[in-house]
Amino acid sequence: MFERFTRDARSVVVDAQQVARELRSPTIDSRHLVVALAQGPGPVATALRAVGADPDDVAASARRDLAAGDPLDGAALAAVGVDVDRVRQQADQVFGPGSLDRAGRRTARRGGHHAFAKDARKALELSLREAVRLHEKSIGRRHLLLGVLRADCPGGRVLQSALHDAGTDVPTLRDTVEQVRA
Numbered sequence: 001m002f003e004r005f006t007r008d009a010r011s012v013v014v015d016a017q018q019v020a021r022e023l024r025s026p027t028i029d030s031r032h033l034v035v036a037l038a039q040g041p042g043p044v045a046t047a048l049r050a051v052g053a054d055p056d057d058v059a060a061s062a063r064r065d066l067a068a069g070d071p072l073d074g075a076a077l078a079a080v081g082v083d084v085d086r087v088r089q090q091a092d093q094v095f096g097p098g099s100l101d102r103a104g105r106r107t108a109r110r111g112g113h114h115a116f117a118k119d120a121r122k123a124l125e126l127s128l129r130e131a132v133r134l135h136e137k138s139i140g141r142r143h144l145l146l147g148v149l150r151a152d153c154p155g156g157r158v159l160q161s162a163l164h165d166a167g168t169d170v171p172t173l174r175d176t177v178e179q180v181r182a
Contacts (some may be wrong), residue, residue, distance in 0.1 A: 004128065006140045012036045020114045023066050029117040030148050030155025034062040043142040047177040053166035061165075062158045119153035126150045134178065142177045149174055 002010070013028075015036035020028045037044045038059040045055040116124070127147030131139045148155045149170055160170055 004139045006138050008042055008141050009139050009144055012141055012144055017114050027117040028114045028120050030119045030123045030153040031062045031066050031158055033120055033123060033148055034155040034158055035059045037141060037145050043177060043180040044145045047173060047180045050176050051168040051173050053162055058162045061162045065158050123147040123151040123153055145177055
């Protein structure tokens with residue numbers, strides 16, 4: 001399938017891998033793809049702007065959602081008398097800002113390959129189907145976005161929320177991105 005990706009679509013995959021490294025994520029999921037799509041040039045950013053959504057806000061929302069994957073269940077710990085915010089604050093004072101978050105994340109090999117999570121693989125598969133549906137031979141950025149929107153995945157939910165905040169919706173973005181060529 002990757003042989004059908006345009007140079008721009010391949011750069012999305014590379015950028016998503018870089019986002020996963022930056023955030024110390026063990027895999028690339030659909031939210032990493034959303035960050036790479038929103039931050040990059042081309043039809044996705046154009047379509048997002050056309051429907052009233054700021055691509056930078058969409059990328060920031062996906063990054064926040066990735067960072068919020070806090071393995072500590074504050075409510076469960078509070079039930080046994082542990083104040084997670086206080087523990088986090090003390091860890092930051094002793095070991096530096098973000099130390100508790102860094103300690104709780106698994107990481108892939110340094111500079112190594114990050115595997116795609118199941119939801120990202122599904123979004124990539126659906127991007128091929130979107131290209132076929134649109135009678136196009138190659139898979140570009142807009143097909144990747146359409147694949148994420150079509151998949152039931154965290155990246156799609158981030159997009160849906162960002163679009164709602166911008167006063168629009170997924171069908172409007174789908175229609176717009178299908179019309180944008182670039």
